[in-house]
Amino acid sequence: SPKDSYQVTEETQTAYFKANFNGDDYRANVGFQYIKTNLDILQNELGASPCVLCTADGDDGDIRTERDYSDFLPAANIAFDLSDEFIVRAAYGKTMTRLDLGRLGRGLSVGRSRAGDRADELGVSPDLQVAVTGALNGNPQLDPWRSTNMDIGAEWYFAPSGLVSVAVFSMEIDSFIETGSQMMGLPDGDGVVRREVVVTGEVNGNGGTISGVEFSYQQGFDFLPGFLSGFGAQLNYTYAPSESGNEDFAGKTLPIVDNSKESGNAVLWYE
8 A cells, every 4th residue: 555655764863961959858850861863754745546446646756855853852850849748740751752763754645636627727638637736654854852841749648648739730732733734735647746635634733831739648458447448539620621733713823733631530449
């Protein structure tokens, strides 16, 4: 299947440094990781089906893309022991999450139709199949997910097997993936690129923010008698509104795709 066949060669070079610090009532570390990535992506250009009964797109040739990028990812963490039961933590870091290789390498579909009345404008034969649209099954220009993260939280160990915690956090999303369209020059049936057409598929988003607060409670009910002492519970709730770089028709900022504004879990367990 030309649509799902691809080859991606990924080479990485990385260096990292980390330093640990501690005192009577604190623990900390700072560091960084540097990553250089080289990509060589070979994907298929897809055209009309090669036969009447075929369901797969035809293979009209190969598209090769070579690119590289670098990431410098600093990080710092610190925890203060305010007492035997109370800890305050803070963290800062930049992160990079690589994409599935299929999202980079799967085929580029080219939709073509007879030039007809557009022949004179394009300077071609009326019977030539010219590109009119496209679909990115894989996009070799996609960037990895990148974000800058900060959070501060407090933990109260109110019992030998009990914890209540609260944290506030902020994530600045520098790049993320969304469905969109772009103008690209696609080849006509004779292999010549004459104009740009609308191509839809996954594209690099404009970034955005996710900020909020999270609460957590967990406890083993070891204070109960006998059989009941094996029970325990975990509860958590997160409030995380987001803003993307996109707006609706009324000019209102849209949330980041696939991010839940509210989420929570309730677990009862026995051990």
